[in-house]
Amino acid sequence: MPNQKQPNQAAEVLIQALPYIKQYSGKTIVIKYGGNAMIDETLKAAVMQDIILMRYVGINAILVHGGGPEISDAMQRMGKEPAFVGGLRVTDAETMEIVEMVLTGKTNKNIVAHLNKQGGQAVGLSGKDGNLIVAERETTKGDIGFVGRVVKINPELLHTLSAAGYIPVISSVAIGAEGESYNVNADTVAGELAAALSASKLIVMTDVEGIYQDFADKDSLISQMTVKDARQLITDGVVDKGMIPKIESCVAAIAGGVERAHIIDGRLPHALLIEVFTDQGIGTMIRR
Numbered sequence: 001m002p003n004q005k006q007p008n009q010a011a012e013v014l015i016q017a018l019p020y021i022k023q024y025s026g027k028t029i030v031i032k033y034g035g036n037a038m039i040d041e042t043l044k045a046a047v048m049q050d051i052i053l054m055r056y057v058g059i060n061a062i063l064v065h066g067g068g069p070e071i072s073d074a075m076q077r078m079g080k081e082p083a084f085v086g087g088l089r090v091t092d093a094e095t096m097e098i099v100e101m102v103l104t105g106k107t108n109k110n111i112v113a114h115l116n117k118q119g120g121q122a123v124g125l126s127g128k129d130g131n132l133i134v135a136e137r138e139t140t141k142g143d144i145g146f147v148g149r150v151v152k153i154n155p156e157l158l159h160t161l162s163a164a165g166y167i168p169v170i171s172s173v174a175i176g177a178e179g180e181s182y183n184v185n186a187d188t189v190a191g192e193l194a195a196a197l198s199a200s201k202l203i204v205m206t207d208v209e210g211i212y213q214d215f216a217d218k219d220s221l222i223s224q225m226t227v228k229d230a231r232q233l234i235t236d237g238v239v240d241k242g243m244i245p246k247i248e249s250c251v252a253a254i255a256g257g258v259e260r261a262h263i264i265d266g267r268l269p270h271a272l273l274i275e276v277f278t279d280q281g282i283g284t285m286i287r288r
């Protein structure tokens with residue numbers, strides 16, 4: 001399709017981006033990618049382009065991906081019924097194998113291939129590589145098997161890859177003290193990594209515009225709030241389901257020193273570029 005912008009308009013767009021390029025070049029931005037934007041191929045291509053552009057202007061872009069629906073599909077094909085306790089997948093030994101095959105084997109490599117096809121230099125990792133994400137068994141929700149609680153992040157490998165211009169793509173499979181695998185929620189991993197890397201931003205992409213004060217009222221989108229407000233939303237039961245781990249990961253990131261966390265709509269093409277490089281605030285921003 002021909003570019004419908006007049007040349008001066010195109011120049012304006014680039015000039016508007018300049019202060020943001022200056023602000024974030026050389027800084028780290030952690031992106032959690034999942035949900036709808038992952039299933040739709042056109043949206044997926046747009047997300048990859050945004051990340052490649054971020055990398056080319058010198059931003060250390062780190063991508064953490066989910067893949068919950070794909071894991072559930074694979075389980076069902078293998079005759080296993082997915083079950084969740086408090087939003088976490090009950091993960092017996094066989095399910096852990098499926099999680100690792102799908103997330104680290106398939107989804108991770110698929111994203112890496114997409115990024116590389118479009119001109120990026122992506123490297124796929126799980127939390128096992130370089131002992132990146134060390135976990136122990138999550139025990140606060142009863143026995144839910146090999147679900148992990150993050151105990152340590154070793155981000156050195158990510159610094160090395162970013163410094164060399166690579167885009168690390170990370171699946172949320174962690175390693176235990178005995179080398180065993182743990183299944184960790186991908187939102188949680190993104191928040192922990194953002195804190196460990198002292199990222200400038202954590203951006204969580206999802207399948208709604210952002211956080212609503214009242215989920216039934218689409219005019220009640222919260223454009224920004226403090227960590228205290230965010231915690232209150234969970235206490236008051238305003239957010240539930242998949243939104244709770246997202247808010248918790250934003251809160252953990254900010255408590256760990258990240259400046260800002262954003263929950264944005266992955267269904268909007270180029271939502272990442274709009275968030276990082278324009279004056280337009282989209283989604284919900286959480287700050288100290």
Ligand SMILES: Nc1ncnc2c1ncn2[C@@H]1O[C@H](COP(=O)(O)OP(=O)(O)O)[C@@H](O)[C@H]1O
Pocket residue numbers: 034035036066205206207208210211212213214215238239240241242243244
């Ligand atoms: N107050 C709220 N505002 C926005 N979304 C909410 C709220 N409370 C619950 N949600 C739910 O959280 C979901 C996002 O979490 P999830 O389905 O896990 O997303 P993803 O697949 O992107 O990880 C939304 O689709 C929505 O149904």
Ligand SMILES: CC(=O)N[C@@H](CCC(=O)OP(=O)(O)O)C(=O)O
Pocket residue numbers: 033034035065066067068069071087088089099147148172183184185186187
């Ligand atoms: C413990 C736990 O629940 N792990 C998640 C890991 C994947 C994930 O978080 O994917 P989304 O971001 O697409 O939801 C799971 O098994 O589904």
